[in-house]
Amino acid sequence: MPEQNKPTVSVAAGKGGTGKTLFATSLAVALNEVNPGQVQLIDCDVEEPNADILLHPQITQQTPVNVLVPEVDLDICTRCGQCAKHCQFSAIAVIRDAVLTFPDLCAACGVCAYVCPTGAITEVNRQVGSVAHGSTVQGIKFVQGRLSVGDQRATPVTKATGSQTDDSMITILDAPPGTACPMQETIEFSDYCILVTEPTPFGLANLEDSVATCQRMGIPCGVVINRDQAGWPGVEDYCAGEGIDILLRIPQDRQIAEAYARGETLADAFPQWRDELVRVYNDVVEALLQTATTKVKE
Amino acid sequence: MRVAVASSGDDLDAPVDMRLGRCANIIVVETDTMNFEVYSNPGALAGTGAGVAAAQVVADAGAEAVIAGNFGINSLRAFSNGGITAYIGSGTVRQAVQALLDDELEAVE
Ligand code: SF4
Ligand code: SF4
Numbered sequence: 001m002p003e004q005n006k007p008t009v010s011v012a013a014g015k016g017g018t019g020k021t022l023f024a025t026s027l028a029v030a031l032n033e034v035n036p037g038q039v040q041l042i043d044c045d046v047e048e049p050n051a052d053i054l055l056h057p058q059i060t061q062q063t064p065v066n067v068l069v070p071e072v073d074l075d076i077c078t079r080c081g082q083c084a085k086h087c088q089f090s091a092i093a094v095i096r097d098a099v100l101t102f103p104d105l106c107a108a109c110g111v112c113a114y115v116c117p118t119g120a121i122t123e124v125n126r127q128v129g130s131v132a133h134g135s136t137v138q139g140i141k142f143v144q145g146r147l148s149v150g151d152q153r154a155t156p157v158t159k160a161t162g163s164q165t166d167d168s169m170i171t172i173l174d175a176p177p178g179t180a181c182p183m184q185e186t187i188e189f190s191d192y193c194i195l196v197t198e199p200t201p202f203g204l205a206n207l208e209d210s211v212a213t214c215q216r217m218g219i220p221c222g223v224v225i226n227r228d229q230a231g232w233p234g235v236e237d238y239c240a241g242e243g244i245d246i247l248l249r250i251p252q253d254r255q256i257a258e259a260y261a262r263g264e265t266l267a268d269a270f271p272q273w274r275d276e277l278v279r280v281y282n283d284v285v286e287a288l289l290q291t292a293t294t295k296v297k298e
Numbered sequence: 299m300r301v302a303v304a305s306s307g308d309d310l311d312a313p314v315d316m317r318l319g320r321c322a323n324i325i326v327v328e329t330d331t332m333n334f335e336v337y338s339n340p341g342a343l344a345g346t347g348a349g350v351a352a353a354q355v356v357a358d359a360g361a362e363a364v365i366a367g368n369f370g371i372n373s374l375r376a377f378s379n380g381g382i383t384a385y386i387g388s389g390t391v392r393q394a395v396q397a398l399l400d401d402e403l404e405a406v407e
Contacts, residue, residue, distance in 0.1 A: 084354050086382055090347030105347045152346070189353040237374025 001151045005167045007288050008037075009192035009281065010219075012175040012183055013197065014206020019226035019250065020196045022260055024053040024174040028140050029267035030277035031170050037139045040169040044186040046129060046145040046157040047174040054265050057142035059134035065145070065160045067101070067108040067153070072099045077120035083112035093220055104152050129157035129165065141169065154182045162189040167171040170281070179213040187214065192284050193221040194247060207235065211244065220291060222284065227252040245287065247280045299329045301391045301398060304366035307367040308336045310392040316367035324369035326359040327395050334391075335359065349373035356382060365394045369406060378407070 007079040011027070013020035021043075028041040043051035052059075070083070070092060077259030081094045091106035092099070103126055113121040137143060147154050158176070162185065164172045175186040175193075187193045193214050197207040207223065214221040223239055228249040239246050250256065250266070259269035266273045304321035305312045310332065315321030319341050327334045337355050341348030349370035356364050357380055364377060365387035377384045385403040387394035397403050 083360070090341065090350035090354070093350050093354045093357070095353060095375050095376045095382065097377075097381070098379040100350075100376055100379055102347070102350055102375075105372070277321065 006170045007191040007285055008165050008167070008171040008173065009284055010044075010173040010187040010193045012119040012179075012187060012193055012195055012210055013177050014179065014203070014210050015193075017226045018177070018178040018203070019194050020177065021045075021051050021054065021075050021174055022265065023194070023224055023226065023248075023250070024172050025051055026266035026268075026273065027277050027281065028055070029138065029265045030138045031172075031281055032138055033267070033274055034278055035170060038169050039139075040141040040143065040171045041152060041162075041174065042146040042161060042164055042167055042171060043142075043174045044158055044161050044172055044182070044189075046154050046161060046182065047176060047260040049144045049146050051174050052142070052144060053239045053263055054260075055136050055140065056144060056263065057134040057136045057140070057144075059132045059142075059144075060169055061133040063133070063160075064127045065131060065157045066125040066127050067106070067156050068110065069103045069106045069108060069126045070101055071124045072101065072120070072122045073120045074099060076118050077116075078118055080117060082115045082117060083121060086111050086115045096251050102139055103199050104150070107153070108156070114147050128153055129160075130239050131157075131161050133164075141166075155185060158182045162186050165189045179209050182245045184213060184217065187217065187219055190219065191288055194284070195221050195278075196224045196226050197235060199225050199232055201232070201234060204234045204238055208238070211242065220287060222247040222287070224248045224250065224280070226250045243281070247283055248276060299363065300359070300407055301392055301395055302326045302328055302359060302361035302363045302364040303387070304339075304352070304364075305391050305393070307391075310334060310395075311390050313390055314367055314387050316361065318352045318366035318369050318373055322354070322367065324352060324355050324359070325391050326356075326361055327391065329395060329399060332392075332395075334339045345359060347372070350376060353377060353382075354379075363398065365398060372404060 011024035032039040143164045176182040197203040222245040229252040304315040304318045341351035349372040353376035375393040
């Protein structure tokens with residue numbers, strides 16, 4: 001593998017509880033075995049970060065994530081209402097004599113301060129979350145974003161977290177579940193997205209959404225089937241039809257579930273899984289090289 | 299007194315809407331004459347911030363009181379700070395305004 005610019009892989013799933021974090025952390029542990037000290041895991045699920053439960057990192061640093069929100073000097077303000085009129089997010093209102101700001105609705109766009117004719121508005125920092133930095137005992141570099149309790153604007157925290165991606169390392173991004181903005185903002189940082197799904201009709205419906213999102217964003221994707229068991233072939237048929245690689249199948253297995261409950265990744269609890277996980281990453285790198293060469297040929 | 303009422307319709311016989319933020323129209327009634335003005339609610343189709351947008355319409359229309367089936371926390375914060383009293387009402391717009399004048403409506407804090 002070349003020294004610089006190692007591909008960044010995001011791990012996403014149509015809904016929570018699919019085994020996304022289990023897979024992402026297992027992948028990181030397995031890759032770190034063969035590339036010690038060169039693996040980074042970034043937990044971008046800022047609304048419910050939980051990769052620490054499986055990786056047990058030592059956190060050494062916390063950096064705040066701030067956004068700029070308006071603060072109104074009521075002595076200068078003439079209650080002209082321009083700020084409220086121009087705010088696209090209804091995050092500032094002039095209700096008779098009162099001027100109210102709603103920081104949890106505010107997009108920190110600065111328009112209100114810009115249109116205020118009196119200069120009554122100053123923009124002040126407001127903390128909406130934090131990014132934790134640390135590492136695991138085995139030397140995996142760990143980054144985890146966390147949205148402040150009660151805050152709804154995940155975007156600035158997701159972006160601050162995802163932007164910690166270090167191209168000189170093998171980076172695994174644990175994306176938030178679903179296909180909404182936070183998921184898209186996460187996979188945007190990656191070269192390839194691994195979609196974890198269950199082999200059920202419900203899993204397939206979510207998978208189709210996730211695949212459509214990746215395709216729209218131009219991010220190549222592959223599938224990991226978790227809790228795989230013989231039976232319904234819907235996911236296989238879909239992937240075959242769409243030409244999407246099935247990278248790995250993790251069987252429905254009580255021992256795996258128990259290890260997970262103990263806070264152990266697949267790679268920690270079952271050394272035999274390590275080679276398979278490393279193989280998944282190599283397949284991804286291979287797939288990316290192929291698309292790159294096809295692009296050059298075109 | 300000017301009273302704003304959340305409604306799904308556009309006259310005094312239209313029903314009071316359950317939610318201020320999502321109602322189609324805000325009907326502002328001058329209680330001395332029962333003349334009224336209809337404002338479309340900008341928040342009806344908005345994602346978040348609908349309650350604040352509706353509260354801004356109510357304030358801009360010069361209402362001193364507002365009636366709806368229910369209020370969100372953001373609009374309530376706006377009304378209580380701006381000195382506009384919010385009341386829970388039902389029935390038609392006309393019935394709700396009458397109930398307010400008869401002192402039968404409950405103010406929300
Ligand atoms: S910064 Fe933008 S979103 Fe926030 S209150 Fe001002 S205009 Fe609205
Ligand atoms: S635009 Fe400025 S002066 Fe006008 S109401 Fe807003 S803060 Fe006050």
